[in-house]
Amino acid sequence: MARMSTARTTIDFDRSGKQIGFVDIPHSPHDDAWGATRIPLAVIRNGNGPTVILQAGNHGDEYEGPITLGELIRDLDPGMVSGRIIFLPAINLPAVLAGRRTSPVDGLNLNRTFPGDPTGTITQQISAYVSDVVMPLGHAYVDLHSGGSSLNILPSAIIEPAPDAAHRKRNMEAVLAFDAPLTVVIDNLGEPRTSTATSVRAGLTTVGTEMAGAGTVSLDALGICRKGVRNVLSHLGVLPPTGGPPAARPENILRIPGHDGYVLATTNGVFEPFHALGAEVHAGEDAGRIHNLADPGRAPETVRYLSDGIVYGRRQPGRVVVGNCCVTVATRYEGELA
Amino acid sequence: MARMSTARTTIDFDRSGKQIGFVDIPHSPHDDAWGATRIPLAVIRNGNGPTVILQAGNHGDEYEGPITLGELIRDLDPGMVSGRIIFLPAINLPAVLAGRRTSPVDGLNLNRTFPGDPTGTITQQISAYVSDVVMPLGHAYVDLHSGGSSLNILPSAIIEPAPDAAHRKRNMEAVLAFDAPLTVVIDNLGEPRTSTATSVRAGLTTVGTEMAGAGTVSLDALGICRKGVRNVLSHLGVLPPTGGPPAARPENILRIPGHDGYVLATTNGVFEPFHALGAEVHAGEDAGRIHNLADPGRAPETVRYLSDGIVYGRRQPGRVVVGNCCVTVATRYEGELA
C-alpha cells in the first residue's frame, strides 16, 4: 500500500450498516480531461466477524456474478451480517459496460494485470486498487467468473492452488461450501497475474467460480450462483449457517490437466463439436471437426482429445482460428488438498 | 435477367454429374483492384426432375446450413438425384468468413437487399446474382437460417407467406416435409427485401429454417437440419422417398404474432430472462428483468410479454440496449394454409 493512488471512494470501510457507493479513479482521456472512471462499491458491516470481499465483473461479459452481487447489495439486511462484506460487483466497469472480456479503453484483460500499477493504464490502476487498498482489508476473497463470450462451461466452483497446506485446506473448504455441481482446480498454467493467484499470495481464503457463459445470462447458473455465494458467506461465518452440509465432496474434485486439457484449433474454420458438455471422453478420441465453409469440396479437419475426462467447456462462437480453444476437458483431481 | 452482370461461374448448370466450383463477382476495393469475390457454388444434375436451389450462409454467423450443404455436396451420389440441385452453401461469403450476420465489406444485411443491384455494392451484387441468374433456374428454393449471434431459437422450419393459395399450399407441404420439431410462419413484418419473399414473388416453392443459433454450432440442430434437407429433397422428388410421412402436422403450425411477438428492451443493461425456451407464457406476464450493473443500488427494470404463446427465441448476448429483441413469442397459427 506504499504505492501512490489518486483514487477516492465515497465508502467509509469502517462504518457500520449498508453503504452503496463507488470508487472514482481519475482518468484523463481525450474526451474527459478531469473526470474519473467510477466503479461501484458497497459495504455491509455489522457486529464482529471476518471481512469477505465479493468481486464480479473481472471480465465484462460474465453476468451471473454481477447480478448476484447486485441483488445481495440491495436485499441483504445488515442485521444478518457478522463482520463485513465488501462488494465489488462490476470491478472492470469499462469492460462490463461494453460487454467484453477485456477493457475497451486499453485493451487489457484485467485478470492478467494483477497486482496492477497505480501509474499504469486504467485497467492496471483498477487492479492496483484491488491489490493495494481492498485486499489488505479482507480475510477472504471470492471472485465470480462465468465462461464469457468465447466459452460455455459447466457451472462449477474453482479452487486456486496454494503452496501452503493449511491455506490450501482453507480454500478447499470454502470452495466446497459453495456447493456447485462441480468443483475444479484451475491454475491457469501457473499464470501469476490473476486476481485469485494474487489473493492467495496475500494469504486470503480464496474462492472462484465458472458459471456457464456463452456471453449470456444462464437461468440455471444464476440459481447456482445465488445459493453458492450465500453458502460461502455462511461457511465463513458472516451470514448465519444454512441448513445442512454441502453436497460437494472433496473426493469428487476435478482439475484441468494442464496443456492436455485444451483441444486447440489446428486450422481456421467453423468448429463442429462431437460431444455435449459433461460427456465422458478419452485421449485420442475425435473431439470434433473444423469445416472450411469457403471450400465445400474440401473435407473437414478432425481434432482429438489429449486427455481422458469429461467435456468441461466448449467454444461458443462457431468460427475458430488456429490456436483457439475448441474444447476443455477436466479430469479427476488426485493432488493433495491439504 | 436483363440486368448486366460481370459475374462468371466455373459451373455449367446444364451439365450432368457433380460440379464443385464457384462464381466470381468482380470487385475492385483498395487492396485488390482486379480480383473477385469468389463464392462457392455446386451443382448435381442427373436424369429428369425439378431444380431445387439450396442456399445457406445468407447470414455469416449461422452454421448448421453451410455444414449440412457442404456434407451433401461432398457425399451425395449423383446417381441418386432425379433433376438438379444447385448449392449455394455460403452465399454471403464475406460475412461467412467474418462470422458476422452482415457483410464486413459494405455493412449490409444480404437478406435486406433482395432483389439486389448488379451495379451496387458487393452485397447488392450477390443478391442480384441470386435473383437474376439462379432463381430463374429453379422450381424450389430452400434458404437455411439459424438464429445467429444475437438469438437462440427453437429449431424450426419456416413458412414464408404467399398470396396465392396454391402456392401457399405448395410451400406449406414442402416445409412440413422438412419435419422440424416446430413449424412457424414468419413474415418479417411484411419485409419485402428477404430472399424468401423474393423467391415467393418469383413463384418458387419456398422453404426456410431457423436452427438454434447463439453464434455456435448446435449438435441437436445440426441433426435436424441434416435430416430435414434430405426430407425436402425427397418430398420434391429429387431424392428417393424417405421411409414414412413427417411427424410435423399442419394443425400444429405456429406464427410470430407481428410486433406483439417481440419483447423489446425498454432500457440499457443486462437482460435476465425468466423462462426457458419452449415455456408457455401469457400476455402481461413478466418476461425478465434488465439490470443496470453500473448502479447496483438501482432495482432492475421488468419487461413483459405482449402475447400468449411459447418462448420461441431469446437474445443470446447479455447486454441489451433499448429496442433490442429480448424474447420472441410464437403463438398458434390460425390463418389459411391453402
Add this chain to the structure above:
Amino acid sequence: MARMSTARTTIDFDRSGKQIGFVDIPHSPHDDAWGATRIPLAVIRNGNGPTVILQAGNHGDEYEGPITLGELIRDLDPGMVSGRIIFLPAINLPAVLAGRRTSPVDGLNLNRTFPGDPTGTITQQISAYVSDVVMPLGHAYVDLHSGGSSLNILPSAIIEPAPDAAHRKRNMEAVLAFDAPLTVVIDNLGEPRTSTATSVRAGLTTVGTEMAGAGTVSLDALGICRKGVRNVLSHLGVLPPTGGPPAARPENILRIPGHDGYVLATTNGVFEPFHALGAEVHAGEDAGRIHNLADPGRAPETVRYLSDGIVYGRRQPGRVVVGNCCVTVATRYEGELA
C-alpha cells in the same frame, strides 16, 4: 404514403390527451437480428386547431431543441392545447445517443436523406417515416437545430425559402413569431434533401432554428429556444396567445449570401479567428490566420471575407483541413418575403 413501412408506433395520433411513446423501426444488424431502432414520439391533442410537428435531434450533437421538447412533453397541460402537437424530440436517435451530427449506424446525415427510403438504410428509413407518415398529418413543421460540434452560431430563427408567395409569407410570419435575436434566410445552396425543404414542398408552414452550437448546451440559447417554441405554438393558435408582438421585424432579416457567405480553409492547420461573433466585417478584410503548428518557422496563412456582413458563425474545433468552413457571414436580406 404509398411506400411500404415496417415501422410501428405505440402512439394513436387521433387520441386526445397526452401520449408519450415511440416508434419502432425494425432494423436487423449483426447484434440484434429481430429488434428495432426505437425513436421517442409524443402527441398532445385537445380540442380543435392545427397540427404542429415539433422536431429536434435531426443532428445528434445539437441539444437545445431536444431539451426544450422534452420539457414541453413533460410539462405541457393538454388542456392548454387547441389542436395537436406531434413531438419528435430525438428523431435521429442513433446520432443523438452518439452525440454526433451523423448516424453511427450508416454514416449518413439525416438532413441530406429526405424524403428518405423505406427500404434503405436506417437513416433513410427514419426520414421516410417523417416524410411518409408524420408530415402528411401536419399543418406546420418546426425543426430545431443548433450549430453542432463544428460550428458556433449566433442564436437565430431560420426561414426556409418557398417558391409560393403566400407560403413564403406564412413561413416568415411563423419564424418572426419565434422572436429570436436574429432571423436568417438559409437555403443550403439550394440543397433539396433537407427536412425543411421537404416540409416546404409538402406545403407545411415551416420554421427552423440555429441555436449556438459548439457541441455543448448553451444557457442563453436554451432560454431563447424555450420561449421561441412556445411563441410559435401561440402564433399558430395551438397555445394561447403570448403577451405582445415579437421584437423580431421583417425589415431586419439576414441571409447567407450563397457561396460568398462561407470563408473556407485554404490550407490545413489551426484557424485563429480575428473577429468575435456578431462583429461587422467587409469583403476582402482578413478573417483570420491558419497556423502550421508542426513548422513554427513558417508564417501562418491569412484567409479573407468574401462578403460584407456580420460574423454569423465560426468553426469550433481549432483544427481545419482545406475546405472546412472557418467563418460564416450573414448579410441583409433584400429578397421578397411575400
Add this chain to the structure above:
Amino acid sequence: MARMSTARTTIDFDRSGKQIGFVDIPHSPHDDAWGATRIPLAVIRNGNGPTVILQAGNHGDEYEGPITLGELIRDLDPGMVSGRIIFLPAINLPAVLAGRRTSPVDGLNLNRTFPGDPTGTITQQISAYVSDVVMPLGHAYVDLHSGGSSLNILPSAIIEPAPDAAHRKRNMEAVLAFDAPLTVVIDNLGEPRTSTATSVRAGLTTVGTEMAGAGTVSLDALGICRKGVRNVLSHLGVLPPTGGPPAARPENILRIPGHDGYVLATTNGVFEPFHALGAEVHAGEDAGRIHNLADPGRAPETVRYLSDGIVYGRRQPGRVVVGNCCVTVATRYEGELA
C-alpha cells in the same frame, strides 16, 4: 445536366489564359457542417481548337498522372495552346490525400460510380460533377491511371472499346499517339460504371493509361507519362506537333482476354510469382505458388495461367486471399480497331 448541383467552381471555363482554382462540393459531415470538399481544377485556354479534359487521381494511390498534370498546369505556356485544356489532376481528392484507391469518406471506388448522383454520397457527387458539368464541355478525355497499391503493371496506354467504328478509330489513334511501350484494350469485363466507359457513351475521344503502380512513384513510368500526355495533346491539335510519328503500331495492340486473363488466388497465403513482368507464358503453365506461412509443413499450392500471353501485371502485396488477382496476362488483340 438537368440534374441539380450545389457545386461551385472558381474557374470560368470560357476565359482565356491560365486559371488554377478548384471546385467546391458542399459536404456536411460530423466535423464540418457547412464546408466543402475542395477539388483542384485548372483551365488553360487560348485561340481555337478542341477542348481536352485531362484527369488524374481517379484512384488516390496512382501518382504518375497527378504529378504529370501538376507539372503541366504550372509549366505550360498558354500561348502554346490551341483550344482548351481542362485539368482535373486529383479528382477523387479525399482518396488522393489518403493514398487509397477508394474514398475514405464513403468507401466507394470513384471508377465504379459513374455517371454519379448529385444527391448521393460525396464520391457519387464527384462523378456526377465530371459527368454532368465537365464532360459536356470536352471533345476528348484522358484518364491517367497507374496500377495502384495492389498491382504492378507494365506501363501502357489503354483503349476503351467503343461500339461505333469511327469512334473506335478515333480512340485508337489518340491512344497510339500516346506512344507508350504497350497499348492494351481493356473493357473491365464490360463494366459500365467507369469514367472512360462513360466518356465513350458521351461520344468523347477517350484515352486511358496504366503506369506501373505498386503504390509508389515509378521513375520510368513518370517519364513515359510526361511524354505521352504531351503527345496526345499534339495529336489532338491542342499543342504543336511533336517531331515524328509514334513508335506504337496498331498491329501490336494487346488485350486482356476476359476472365481468362486473371490468375486469381485459390487459397489464402503469400503468393510467390514464377515469372517477371513481360515474360511470355502459356495457358496451363504454373504461374506461382501460395505459401501457408503459419504451417511450414504444408506444401504450397500452385496456381496456373488460363491464357497464353505475356505477364502484364502482378499483385504487389505478398498476402493474398481467395479471389485476389495474382497475375494478369495480356494477349494479342485481334478484334476490329475501326
Add this chain to the structure above:
Amino acid sequence: MARMSTARTTIDFDRSGKQIGFVDIPHSPHDDAWGATRIPLAVIRNGNGPTVILQAGNHGDEYEGPITLGELIRDLDPGMVSGRIIFLPAINLPAVLAGRRTSPVDGLNLNRTFPGDPTGTITQQISAYVSDVVMPLGHAYVDLHSGGSSLNILPSAIIEPAPDAAHRKRNMEAVLAFDAPLTVVIDNLGEPRTSTATSVRAGLTTVGTEMAGAGTVSLDALGICRKGVRNVLSHLGVLPPTGGPPAARPENILRIPGHDGYVLATTNGVFEPFHALGAEVHAGEDAGRIHNLADPGRAPETVRYLSDGIVYGRRQPGRVVVGNCCVTVATRYEGELA
C-alpha cells in the same frame, strides 16, 4: 540522462542566435520502418542569463500555447534576449496534428507519462526526451495548457505545488508575473506523472496555464497568453522588464479543493449547466441536470456542487457518461505560498 536515447536534434543548444529546427525520434511503425517522429524545437540564445524552457502542445487540442510560441519563435529579436529560451511549441506532435488530447499513435496522454521511458512507446520516448535532455538544461519551465476539447476553463495561470518553501515562492512569483485574470493552485490530486510535477522534482521554477479550451482558439485567451509568456520571460530576466507590476496578487489565489472541486456525472445523458463560468456557487446547490434524450418522459437528474467557490470550468461536449467532469469549482487558496 544516463538513459539511452536514439533521438537526434538539428539544434545546437550552445550556439548563440536563433535556431529553428526539430528533434527526430526514430520510430518504426508499419508504414515507415526507418523514419522518425519529427518534433519542432527552437532555441534563441544571447548574452548571459538563465535558460527558460517554453513548452506547448503537451495536449494536442490546446491551441493558444502553440500559436503564442510560434509567434515568439518567428518574431523575437535574439538581441532582446539575455540567456536562453528553448521552445518546444508542439511537443506531442502526433496529438497536435490529430487535434486530440492523447496520442493517436499509442493512445497515451503525454502528461501522464513523465518522466517517460526511452525504450517505451513514442509518447513515453517524447517525455523521456524532455525529462532527460531538455529539463537538465533549464532553470525555469513553462508548460502552456488550455482546457482542451472536453473543458472550457476561465483563463488562468497555474501554480504547481512544491514541497520546498523557497521553491514554492519562486514558482508563485513567476506564476503571478504571468498576470492572468486568475491564479490557481492545481495538484491534479497528487498525480506525479505530469510534466510540471516532474519539473518541480527537478528543481526548476515552474509555471503552468489553463487558457479557455473547448477545443477552439479563444481570441481573449490568446491575448492573455501572448502577454503572459512575455511577462514571465521578463520576470525571469530573459527579456527586458515590462512596464509595471502585475495585477495578479498572492492574496487572490484560488485552488481546486481536491475531489470536492469536481462535479462528476451520476448518469449518462446530456448535461445542462445552471451557472455561467465565474458564477459564485455553494456546496449543495444544484449545478445542473442530466437529460435522457431517448426517454423524454423521464425527468432529468440533478447534480450538485460539493464545495463553495466559483465555477472555474465546465464540460464542453453536451453528452456525458457516468464519471465525466461536468463542472469544476475553484475556491480561495489558504495554504502557504512560501
Add this chain to the structure above:
Amino acid sequence: MARMSTARTTIDFDRSGKQIGFVDIPHSPHDDAWGATRIPLAVIRNGNGPTVILQAGNHGDEYEGPITLGELIRDLDPGMVSGRIIFLPAINLPAVLAGRRTSPVDGLNLNRTFPGDPTGTITQQISAYVSDVVMPLGHAYVDLHSGGSSLNILPSAIIEPAPDAAHRKRNMEAVLAFDAPLTVVIDNLGEPRTSTATSVRAGLTTVGTEMAGAGTVSLDALGICRKGVRNVLSHLGVLPPTGGPPAARPENILRIPGHDGYVLATTNGVFEPFHALGAEVHAGEDAGRIHNLADPGRAPETVRYLSDGIVYGRRQPGRVVVGNCCVTVATRYEGELA
C-alpha cells in the same frame, strides 16, 4: 531463463531427426479466453555440431525469409545436418497473418521489444520466449528481414556490430559467407531492443539480412536468400561445405552513416525520387521532390542527400508525412571489423 513462462512446445529440442511443430503461448483476449497464439517451430538435429537458430517473420510483411525457411523445413534431409537447426519461420505470427510490420494484437513492433517480458503483452511474450528459451540453446542466430511494406532495399546481408573484436570477426565472417550482393553494417542508431542486438549481447554469432521489400515477394531476392541461408549453414559447419569461397569481400562492406544516411520528408505529400536504387549520390545533391497534389499551383519541395554513398533503399508508398524516410544512403564502411 529464471523468468516464468506459460508457453509450451510440441518440440523436443534434444531429439534427433526432423520435427515440425509449434509453440503455444497462452493468450486470453475477448474472443478466446483459454486458447493460445500458436507459432510454428521446427528442429532438425543430427550428429554433432553447433546449434543454429534461423528466424524469419520478425516483421510480418517481409516474405523471402519465411518462404526460404519453410522450404528448408520441408526439403532438408536430416542426414545432411551436423548439429542442430532450430527454425522459427514466422516468429511474429499475428503480424505475419496480417501482412503487417507490427502486431495487430497489441500494435507493437516485435523488433523493438527484446528481450521481452513473459508477463507482458503477446508480442513481449514472444520476444521473451526467443530470448529466454531459444537463444540459450544456440551458437548462432540468423534473423531474415526484407524491407517490408514501407521500404524497397537492395538485397544485402547485415552485420550487427559487436563490442568484442573476436565476436565482431565471427559475425563478419558469417555474414560474408551469406554472399549477398551487398554487405552492410546497420546499428539502428544504437537501438538495443532488436533481436540481433540481443543475440549479440547473448554472445551468439549473428547474421541479418535485408531482402528487397515493398511488401511483395521478390523473385531475385528470394533466390539470394535461398542460397545465402544454405551458405551460412555451411560456413557454420551444420551443412556440408559449398563449392567455393563467397564473392562478398570484407573490403566492400558498406554502412548506414547514422542519422545522415536517412533522407526524411520535410513536408507532407507524394515523394518523387530522382535516382534509382544503387545510384551513386553525393551529400547536398537533390534526392527528390515532394508534391502537394491538392494544390497543383504550388511548386514541389526538394529534399537533399546528407551523405555521399549509394542509394541503398527508398520508400515504397508514394504518400509521405513529415519525418518519413524517403531514401536511405549507404557509404563505405571504414570501421574495424576485427
